[in-house]
Amino acid sequence: MFELEHFSLKDKVSPEEWQTRVDLAACYRLVADMRWGDLIYTHISAKVPGTNHYLVNAFGLTFDEVRASNLVKVDLDGNILDGSPYQINPAGFTIHSAIHEVREDAKCVIHLHTKATIGVATLKGGLKPWSQYSLFSLPSLSYHSYEGLAVNDNERKQLQEDLGDTNHMLLPNHGGLTVGPTVGDAFMRFYDLERACDIQMSLMQAGEEVIEIPEPIVKGIYEQAKIVHAGETGGQKAWPAMLRRAYKLDPTFCE
Template sequence: MIPPLPQLNLQGKVSDEEWQLRLDLAACYRLVAHFGWDDLIYTHLSARLPGTDHYLVNAFGLTFDEVTASNLVKVDLQGTILDDTPFQINPAGFTIHSAIHEVRADAHCVIHLHTPATIAVASLEGGLRPLSQYSMFSLPSLSYHQYEGLAVNAEEKARLQADLGQNNHLLLVNHGGLTVGPTVGDAFMRMYDLQRACEIQVLLQSCGEKTIEVPQAIQDGIYQQAKLVHSGSTGGQKAWPAMLRKAWRLDPGFAR
């Protein structure tokens, strides 16, 4: 007999600002599951509570379609749980997130996923190539981090921080993809673009035909064009409200 998940309800027990952040992050978990980017109970999305060094992250052992606003776990940079909650977190999984939150005050949301497409492209010698419009949105702010095994070595954090630098997209070689953003919506849209770019590259390279790369002159200009089209740097400001509506349609249970 499988015991039911504990049902928590933090609505009205936390600030309105924290509750809204919990809603956004829980919705993002559900959207990641909907698009098939999840990995059983592994990988993480984290979000910083404004004005603090406290972060929300998923409870270890839950699938992404079980994440709710109330069962997200509040932790500090050391991964110490600050909530009165029956849930735990994956300390190794939070190593990557804490490393980035330590040094990137602008990275209020960090998304790290193990999708086949991002792992595949991250592990190619040439990495992500300018083969689609989607890749144009990632390449100007993309870096790489070499594989060092499971993220349990605290010494790796400094190398991860240095490799990401001020970029917003990171391909972890043999491992997966990562994006950061000032909001949950921005980080999500950056991951959407990176994932699509990697999917298209894998499809193209599987054809065995010569590929056509976007000329450098167009690469140099398209990132600025995207800012005008999206009224922002990532499209999160425009697309995220629609994605929230989608999450509500898929299953309003995330808002518990």
Template sequence: MELEKLNVKDKVSEAEWQQRVDLAACYRLVADMGWGDLIYTHISARVPDSDTYLVNAFGVAFDEVTASNLVKVDLDGNVLDDSPFAINPAGFTIHSAIHQVRHDAICVIHLHTPATIAVASQQQGLLPLSQYSMFSLPSLAYHQYEGLAVNMAEQQRLQQDLGDRNHMLLVNHGALTVGPSVADAFMRMYDLQRACEVQLLIQSSGQQAIPVAQSIQDNIYAQANLVHSGSTGGQKAWPSLLRKAYRLDPGFMD
């Protein structure tokens, strides 16, 4: 049974269309990385110069997402532009909460990867055991588990816990990153995911980790800004990632 095909390119602004293409590519890349969870996680991006955002249709797999079948919603969760699709209620609770208060968070990525759930569920959380972890730690927040994210009262606590930080581990649940573009949010998730994977590998080895000097921990975020030519390196890496998404399936641009 084929998914209904839509074509909205001629119905939206050029800026919105480019945001749709970047967001659809992000979904395809997350699927290729093996970070998906069937239809149960979500990535959103604000429509430029508006109080609306784009998110995946509930029931559409990440490797089926296209620029046209992304759903546009307002901050109250109303589906706009006569889209035939609905959205995940839990996705609305989380993403709208952040888009409401973080106007710099153009893109919000929330995933349920085994590695991030495992580290988020440890008492000590993420540890400074690798270069990847030190990219995330200076801007890392935690949010305690409250069950399925369908209680609107949780939004305020989520907002308070995230504050002005860009990485979050949701205890017993997964991970979240935000960024000023899809590219930056993706690279932040890449670093956080890798940090969690490395931590679990070190812990499973049974060997004691070599400590990193605090002076290095304090300086590495500034070094990363210099090397990446930006806070995440997203803008440098994104063109190659778009080419990869195109090689996987150019249909994401439909």
């Protein structure tokens, strides 16, 4: 039986690592609140500042059980560090270690199996420019074909090549993924991707003709989004509000 242990690492790690742990644990709680989780089977990671190590959820915890102290620190070879009593999801290691290995800017990686991202990813046409949200994702969107459960080390290289320098990914038959320089940026990017996919699925179910966004606007909105929906007004601006929401939901995430 999986036993949930309560302990605190607050005074045993650097202030920078502790803040990353708090942000990442908050992200897990927010994902749970938005019902984007998949029992215990998806994962979000964040690099430990100044190292090649990253933090990820303990395999066996639901997202609403994740706390700053029970996040597991691992290296790029999958070795569990600092004597954590928990194990990690093997598929989570394959995906997250592959990305952290080659993307220095990807300080946070979010991979989820939401109904909307699986649905749109699995459509042959993929994500369409049918909403403002889709235009935030499309200019930096890639796809990675399904290769079965992500436990084969050989998949790492293909995943790295498919992601390239993009920040959003759809995985046919599987789900969605976003990366960002902070937990807040990766979270907001997944929010946009999820909303875009959810809206597209709703429009397809309506069975009516869709009003297309004119091509000049499609090409121009990404530059607008860099100003209006990124940087100081995107993940960096929205994340403090999301943290406040996490504290209101259940402040135990920061223990």
